[in-house]
Amino acid sequence: MVVRLRDEADHEVIGIGGLAVLWSDAAVFEAHTEVGGNLLQAALLEFALQIVKGRSFADPIEMHRAIFPEVHDYGRHITHRADLKPTFTRIALVALDNAAWLLQARRHSFTTFDAMLPDPFRSYLYSRQTHVSLTPAVGYNLSDETLHHLLREGTAVLKIKIGQPGAEADMVAADMRRVSAIHEMARGYETGLTETGQVVYYLDANGRYGEKDSMARLLDYADRQGFLDRIILIEEPFQHPEDIDVHGLPARFAGDESIHAVEDISTRMQQGYQAFAIKPAGKTLSLSLQMIETAAEAGAICFVADNACVPVLVEWNKNIAARLPVFPGIKGGILESNGPENYGPAWKRMLAEYPNPNASWLTPDxxxxxxxxxxxxxxxxxxxxxTAYSDLFKL
Incomplete structure (x- = not known):
């Protein structure tokens, strides 16, 4: 989705956002066609644009706080879901939020991300990483050939999708086989991007596990097979995370899609979570900065993950990933990005359309x-x- 904002001084900017109905609220996804779900999310952005038109805000964070309740109520109405997940609304606001940040930068003549950052958040985003490790998603159907290609290309952190379809016992057994098979392929590769020199694993269950004991069995299997120490992170393991405490499980757990608001971070930390996925392109930069502040003050680890971003949004994410502290066990930061896998041949076209397409930092090495x-x-x-997006307004 693309937004154009203009202020009274004729400063004009373009903001880019995406759509992710399944990730943000599976119930909405299941109730509609793909097009229908996307239209609902787009309708929230249109509603938000109408209510900000002609209004003044001190900064983008104030704007987000001011409009979110009204936009989310509208989302509940048009989806007919009183329990609509806040993240469904957050991602609809990303294009507007990005445009608001750029408009503020234009008004104040800020030309760098560091200058644009408000003072309260600079102490949490002080790093200048020279390396940010690409973390490609290894889905259930990724071929062995593709995985070996990723490893030969130097990938040091594999984001392995777990929680395969089926009854819970069958799912756990399938996950054991899958992770073990990936380990057998990855164990022979060395890397200079991790402290151990080994390829490491980041497991993403997308809320598929129903029981703590099921996760305990998977981790016990990993320990017996000799790769538990390579698992640096397990993201969103449980269907109902609010009901399960992860203390006692031998891994670092991270919250992602169940973290709808800043307050959720404190709740998950009380349950034993130690890390949080920060998603500027999924939950807005405005909320992401507040989440980073809350997590850092509590001693939690933050990292950036977002799968299906176009190049412009990858760079918004990368600006955060580059400034977060080093991720434990990694020589630098980490950033999930699967552009070529998600967009196929169109990815090269999008890179070619980028304002500085030959920049060395645009593609991983x-x-x-x-x-x-x-x-x-x-x-x-x-x-x-x-210009690939701004030109749309010239039609």
Whole structure:
């Protein structure tokens, strides 16, 4: 989705956002066609644009706080779901939120991400990583050939999808086989991007596990097979995370789609979670900054994950990933991105349309994005007008 904002001084900016109905609220996805779900999410953005038109806000965070309740209520109405997940509304607001940040930057003559960051958040985003490891998603159906290609290309962190279809016992057994098979393929590769020199694993269950004992059995199997120490993270394991405490399980657990608001971070930490996926392109930069602040103050680890982003949104994510502290066990930051896998041949076209398509930091090199001083001066190119999108308003 694309938004154009203009202020009273005729400053004009373009904001980009995406759609992710299944990720943000599976119940809405199941109740509608793909097109229908996307239209509902787009309708929330249109509603938000109508209510901000002609209004003034101190900054994008104030705007987000001011409009979110009304937009979310509208979302409940049009989806006929009183329990609509807040994340369904958050992702609909990303294009508007990004545009608001860019408009504020234009008004104040900010030309870098560091300058644009409000003072309260700079102490949490102080790093200047020179390497941010690409973390590709390894889905259930990814071929062995493709996985070996990723490993030969230098991938050091594999995001392995677990929670395969079927009854819980069958699911756990299938996950054991799948992760073990991936380990057999990855164990022979070495990397300079991790502290151990080994390829490491980040498991994403997408809320498929119903019982804590099921996760305990998977981890016990990993221990007996000799790869538990390679599992650096398990993301969103449980269907009902609010009911399960992860203390006592021998792994680092992270919250993602169940983290709808800043307050959810404290709740999950009380349950034993130690890390949180930050998604500027999925939950807005405005909320992401507040989540980083809350998590950092509580001693939690933050990292950036977002699967199906176009190049512009990858760079918004990368600006955060590059400034977060080093992820434990990794020599630098981490960033999930699966552009080529999600968009196929269109990915090369989108890269070619990027404002600075030949920038070295735009594509990974041997499994990592290499970020030099030019990257930080350019801020990933997010302050350049994306003409492929702005030209849409000239039709």
């Amino acid at each position: 041997r499994g990592t994005f290499i970020l030099d001083e030019a990257y930080y001066q350019e801020s990933g190119g997010i302050f350049h007008t994306p």
